[in-house]
Amino acid sequence: MTFELKILFLTTLWTLSLLLPMTVARVRTPQGVQWATGNRERQSTLPRWHTRASKAHSNMIENLIPFAVIIVVAHLSNVSNIWTSGGALAFLIFRILHALCYWYGLTPWRTYIFILSLISELVIAHQVWAAF
Secondary structure, X not given: OOHHHHHHHHHHHHHHHOHHHHHHHHHOOOOHHHHXXXXXXOOOOOOHHHHHXXXXXXXXXXXXXXXXXXXXXXXXXXXXXXXXXXXXXXXXXXXXXXXXXHHHOOHHHHHHHHHHHHHHHHHHXXXXXXXX
16 A cells, blocks of 8 residues: 555545544533434534534545545556655645644634645646656
């Protein structure tokens, strides 16, 4: 298994772990576990960070798909070098930082880090494109 595929696996685990803060927020509502595990037909008071955590998770899912495609195409094309490995690792690090900035409401930093994660993907895509 290439380093890039390992990073893709870790990125997928990170995406799954982003569900945990939302779950904690739902359980800690005034209605508690009963509301969190029910149909949630009634509104509940959720903290603002829950909304930000939910948006961070949605954003990660949206960005995981192109990242996964780029990594799989790189793997199938036998493209693996310092640029693809570094790009994959940078993507994971930037996505972790992006989620943290989202949770804590650090808006300008969140955007800058998002752009860096996108550049990381483009670095890998460029290496794949150059191999065609």
